[in-house]
Amino acid sequence: MKFPVAYRVYKGKSTPxxxxxxxxxxxxxxxxxxxxxxxxxxxxSGFEAAVFLDEVRQLGFxxxxxxxTTRRTERRYRSARQLxxxxxxxxxxxxxxxxxxxxxxxxxxxxxxxxxALTLGWxxxxxxxxxxxxxxxxxxxxxxxxxxxxxxxxxxARALYRTLRWANVLEGDPFADTPRAHDTEDKWTKxxxxxxxxxxxxxxxxxADETRFLLLGAHGAxxxxxxxxxxxxxxxxxxxxxxxxxxxRKTATAHLTAALTESLSQVPEEERxxxxxxx
Numbered sequence: 326m327k328f329p330v331a332y333r334v335y336k337g338k339s340t341p342x343x344x345x346x347x348x349x350x351x352x353x354x355x356x357x358x359x360x361x362x363x364x365x366x367x368x369x370s371g372f373e374a375a376v377f378l379d380e381v382r383q384l385g386f387x388x389x390x391x392x393x394t395t396r397r398t399e400r401r402y403r404s405a406r407q408l409x410x411x412x413x414x415x416x417x418x419x420x421x422x423x424x425x426x427x428x429x430x431x432x433x434x435x436x437x438x439x440x441x442a443l444t445l446g447w448x449x450x451x452x453x454x455x456x457x458x459x460x461x462x463x464x465x466x467x468x469x470x471x472x473x474x475x476x477x478x479x480x481x482a483r484a485l486y487r488t489l490r491w492a493n494v495l496e497g498d499p500f501a502d503t504p505r506a507h508d509t510e511d512k513w514t515k516x517x518x519x520x521x522x523x524x525x526x527x528x529x530x531x532x533a534d535e536t537r538f539l540l541l542g543a544h545g546a547x548x549x550x551x552x553x554x555x556x557x558x559x560x561x562x563x564x565x566x567x568x569x570x571x572x573x574r575k576t577a578t579a580h581l582t583a584a585l586t587e588s589l590s591q592v593p594e595e596e597r598x599x600x601x602x603x604x
Contacts, residue, residue: 341453342496344372348380365389376451376495426550427572434481450489453497458482462503475506519543533591534603540585541601545569547579557597562590 331353333346341349347368354364366381370391381388441461442450449457461482465475483500490496519527524543531539541547547555551569560567565581581589589601 339498339501342498344374344377344496345453347372348377351381351384351386354384359385363387374493374496430477431481431484434478435485437478438482438485451495451497453499453502455499455502458499458503462506466506472506472508479503479505533588537585537588537592538602538604540582540588544582544585545579552602553600555601556599557601560589560601562586 331350333350335341335343335346351366358364364384364386366386366388368377368388368390373390378388378390438461441464442457445457462475462479465478470478479500483498486495486498486500490498524539527539528536538552541552541555545567547569548571551571554570555567559569560581562581565586566578567581568576569579570576
């Protein structure tokens with residue numbers, strides 16, 4: 326004979342995960358069932374997260390849980406307790422596809438979040454605890470950080486949760502329900518780009534190398550990382566184009582202005598190897 330004790334309904338994305346719901350449900354099993362019976366939990370491979378198995382064990386239940394044959398456990402973190410000794414730069418399974426500046430930014434963000442969260446108890450990291458994440462954002466605002474910096478820290482912390490879900494440490498994504506910081510300052514009151522007069526004044530004082538640097542930024546619209554990574558083999562002076570590698574290693578073709586083409590052409594052909602900028 327079977328009779329229901331409790332049930333939970335998964336309501337979709339941005340709500341408590343099935344694993345979290347199952348843990349909550351198991352806690353509600355009454356003593357009059359626990360005492361005379363030996364409880365055995367049966368679950369499919371969707372409930373193989375370490376946090377779920379730890380919960381079942383702490384409740385004193387036996388369990389039989391399916392595990393995918395393709396699941397990889399090598400070099401993964403078994404529980405959130407190990408975060409105390411983890412190196413943030415080693416948490417990213419995808420780190421090879423990002424620029425060094427991105428890795429540094431995310432590492433800083435992860436260290437800041439762990440310094441905040443672990444003082445409140447590592448177990449809160451395993452829950453869909455929006456109070457924890459919203460409190461973190463409010464704390465950054467209280468420190469006087471700009472919205473852009475706050476959102477960068479938020480992205481790093483959310484990437485940490487994404488990595489821990491990938492490692493089957495937890496299932497929650499509390500930052501999905503934690504809003505981004507909004508910039509209340511009007512865009513037109515912020516510092517504008519250099520005017521044409523400003524650029525001309527800088528060019529009047531620049532040497533040949535500095536002129537190429539200024540024109541690649543002003544006319545080519547290159548970011549600093551793109552300026553540093555630009556090589557002569559990426560430039561075709563005859564067609565007046567250059568291939569730029571930007572964020573996430575995406576490439577784009579940019580056209581050269583007449584002034585930029587002239588500046589680049591002044592470099593002798595035998596010296597057009599390696600980085601375009603001499604610094």
